[in-house]
Amino acid sequence: MRNTDILISGAGIGGTALAYWLRAAGFAVTVVERAPEPRPGGQTVDLRGAGRTVVSRMGLMDRARALAVDQRGFAYVNGSGRITARMPADSFGGEGIISEIEILRGDLARLLYDATLPDTEYLFDDTVTRLDEDDDGVTVTFEKAAPRRFGLVVGADGLHSAVRALAFGPEPDCVRPLNAYTAWFTAAEDLRLDGWMLMYNEPGGLVASARPGRLPGEIKAGLGFRSAPLAYDRRDISAQQDLVARRFAGAGWEVPRLLRAMRAAPDFFLDSMAQVRLDSWSRGRAALVGDAGYCATPLTGLGTSLALVGAYVLAGELASAGGDHRIAFRKYDEVMRPYVDQAQQLPPGGAWGYAPSSAPAIGLRNLSMRAMNHWPMKNVLAAQFAKAGNIALPEYDRLAAAGGGAGDRG
Numbered sequence: 001m002r003n004t005d006i007l008i009s010g011a012g013i014g015g016t017a018l019a020y021w022l023r024a025a026g027f028a029v030t031v032v033e034r035a036p037e038p039r040p041g042g043q044t045v046d047l048r049g050a051g052r053t054v055v056s057r058m059g060l061m062d063r064a065r066a067l068a069v070d071q072r073g074f075a076y077v078n079g080s081g082r083i084t085a086r087m088p089a090d091s092f093g094g095e096g097i098i099s100e101i102e103i104l105r106g107d108l109a110r111l112l113y114d115a116t117l118p119d120t121e122y123l124f125d126d127t128v129t130r131l132d133e134d135d136d137g138v139t140v141t142f143e144k145a146a147p148r149r150f151g152l153v154v155g156a157d158g159l160h161s162a163v164r165a166l167a168f169g170p171e172p173d174c175v176r177p178l179n180a181y182t183a184w185f186t187a188a189e190d191l192r193l194d195g196w197m198l199m200y201n202e203p204g205g206l207v208a209s210a211r212p213g214r215l216p217g218e219i220k221a222g223l224g225f226r227s228a229p230l231a232y233d234r235r236d237i238s239a240q241q242d243l244v245a246r247r248f249a250g251a252g253w254e255v256p257r258l259l260r261a262m263r264a265a266p267d268f269f270l271d272s273m274a275q276v277r278l279d280s281w282s283r284g285r286a287a288l289v290g291d292a293g294y295c296a297t298p299l300t301g302l303g304t305s306l307a308l309v310g311a312y313v314l315a316g317e318l319a320s321a322g323g324d325h326r327i328a329f330r331k332y333d334e335v336m337r338p339y340v341d342q343a344q345q346l347p348p349g350g351a352w353g354y355a356p357s358s359a360p361a362i363g364l365r366n367l368s369m370r371a372m373n374h375w376p377m378k379n380v381l382a383a384q385f386a387k388a389g390n391i392a393l394p395e396y397d398r399l400a401a402a403g404g405g406a407g408d409r410g
Contacts, residue, residue, distance in 0.1 A: 003324070006150060006154060008022075008032070008154045009127070010155065012157075014308070014310060015154075016115075018154060019120045021315030025318070026398075031121070038113050039109065041267045043222070045104070047099065050309045053389075065101060067108070068102060068103050069103065071197060072089055073087050073196055079200070086196070099301075123145055128162050131163070152286070153287075154286070159271065163288065168288075175274045177229050178274055178299075179351065180224060182273060186213060186219070187219050189261050193211065200253040200254075204225075205226030205356070206224075207355045208223055209221065221258050221261065225247045245259055273298065273299065275294075281293040285325060287332070291303060294343075300343055319399060320398065
């Protein structure tokens with residue numbers, strides 16, 4: 001089996017970006033995705049730092065900008081809706097909490113997916129259930145499709161990666177929980193956001209947020225809370241919504257409206273906040289990209305950059321090594337490790353800063369936000385936001401011809 005035949009698990013941002021670059025380098029690529037089609041909608045993600053450079057090298061930046069959501073910035077509000085602290089989108093050179101380019105996760109993934117067609121094979125509504133590796137390749141067993149042989153397998157399938165579980169071991173051995181959970185969903189509610197992402201905290205470690213969507217009358221809502229690890233069925237949406245509703249019963253601001261909208265949301269998603277920490281992102285003929293290998297949590301704002309950069313570097317190293325996975329996987333780790341290590345350092349306060357447990361703690365956090373544009377907090381936050389670009393992104397000869405023209409590289 002030639003290493004030019006590669007299976008990617010996951011058709012999200014990391015998986016489609018990897019498919020794009022591998023096809024550009026001449027590999028034969030198949031992508032398997034559990035969802036029945038490319039996942040639409042989702043929350044807003046950042047295009048910043050080196051991740052933005054990767055999209056520019058694809059020649060897709062103009063199209064990404066056309067899909068961007070118009071947002072004025074980030075603000076905390078109290079129970080009556082009064083803004084208590086804010087950070088405009090142009091803070092820190094457009095690289096603050098809300099970046100210059102914010103795009104819905106589904107829109108970015110669809111943009112990348114379309115760029116891989118027609119030369120990439122997709123197996124939707126399926127997943128990997130077994131990997132049998134030998135000296136010549138990997139026999140992959142799927143939930144629905146017949147078993148097939150591939151030279152290499154890459155897990156780009158998120159925090160709960162099936163490939164990682166099969167090739168690296170059980171999830172508890174790889175994932176470090178932060179004892180916090182967050183639910184995201186789209187709501188058709190007429191909240192007066194005025195272009196801002198608004199966030200409300202309530203004692204007990206509760207967080208509610210609302211931000212503009214791309215379509216008129218659409219908001220992207222979030223309900224987060226701190227908690228010890230919870231056991232729940234990730235496929236039982238109704239039970240998850242009941243769990244969230246119980247946590248937020250009696251909460252103020254616009255939470256009652258958001259809870260009602262949650263029940264009708266077409267894209268409700270609940271998950272833990274956790275980081276994936278591994279000594280190596282490869283095991284034999286299997287490798288990991290993005291959240292599957294080095295999830296940094298939404299608290300860092302760097303997950304999209306890590307996925308895009310990781311996909312580009314892995315494809316570039318495989319192309320440079322002529323498909324020799326042992327050399328390529330080693331170089332992939334060498335290039336990415338410093339970038340990942342700093343990206344996984346949580347911002348000041350970590351989960352506590354995201355979801356303070358008491359009213360005085362909420363007030364203290366708001367005070368720190370008001371100080372963010374002033375010394376010394378400004379320097380601390382500037383260093384955090386600069387992490388997205390803190391990598392010397394290699395130029396790979398076999399990938400250089402794949403991107404768009406110079407006019408699409410802004």
